[in-house]
Amino acid sequence: MDIIKLRINVANYDELVNLMLNCTKCKLYSTRKRVVPGEGPLNARIMLIGEAPGEREDEEGRPFVGAAGQLLTKLLGNVGIMREEVYITNVVKCRPPNNRDPEEDEVDACRPYLVTQILMIKPQVIVCLGRHSAREVLTMAGYPEKSVSNISSIRGKVFTARIGDVSAKVLPTYHPAAALYNPRLREVIEDDLRKVRSLINKSERG
Numbered sequence: 001m002d003i004i005k006l007r008i009n010v011a012n013y014d015e016l017v018n019l020m021l022n023c024t025k026c027k028l029y030s031t032r033k034r035v036v037p038g039e040g041p042l043n044a045r046i047m048l049i050g051e052a053p054g055e056r057e058d059e060e061g062r063p064f065v066g067a068a069g070q071l072l073t074k075l076l077g078n079v080g081i082m083r084e085e086v087y088i089t090n091v092v093k094c095r096p097p098n099n100r101d102p103e104e105d106e107v108d109a110c111r112p113y114l115v116t117q118i119l120m121i122k123p124q125v126i127v128c129l130g131r132h133s134a135r136e137v138l139t140m141a142g143y144p145e146k147s148v149s150n151i152s153s154i155r156g157k158v159f160t161a162r163i164g165d166v167s168a169k170v171l172p173t174y175h176p177a178a179a180l181y182n183p184r185l186r187e188v189i190e191d192d193l194r195k196v197r198s199l200i201n202k203s204e205r206g
């Protein structure tokens, strides 16, 4: 994947957000209420990437504010990560109708936004929430699709990734929505999130 070709040439973050807010590149623009670009400090060391906005996110224009998002915020807090310190976005920025999975053309259309966000924020650690996110980010980093499609077998593993000029550790875990229905997964997600700090510290030690 040619990351540099995917990068959107914008002067700054606000310009990128503006492009997202006015995007009509795929069919989701006709059914969305609001675009959900992402939020968080632009110098965040941790970037969380989910799948797609749900109903609440579509109404508010903010990522992870519904039930799955509230659980995510709680799990982050339980392992000592404040939501305010992470940048959170999704693979696709508009809600798919009835929360269906994003389709390939939608993921393709949104890819330049995600690439440009990663290149701007330059996170040290990217946490992929769920299989769509893990597949998207790890294939971007050159991992073969087949090797990263099964979230149960790759969750909790630390992948080294180079995306353009960004070197990051990528840590896939389950999507918090799955843990709403299967509370046992909450501990698993927490265990995975607990690794995040050590990955940052390692990078900082050089």
Ligand code: URA
Binding pocket: 050, 051, 052, 053, 054, 057, 062, 063, 064, 065, 066, 068, 069, 090, 177
């Ligand atoms: N699920 C996601 O993947 N992203 C959100 O923003 C909300 C729910």
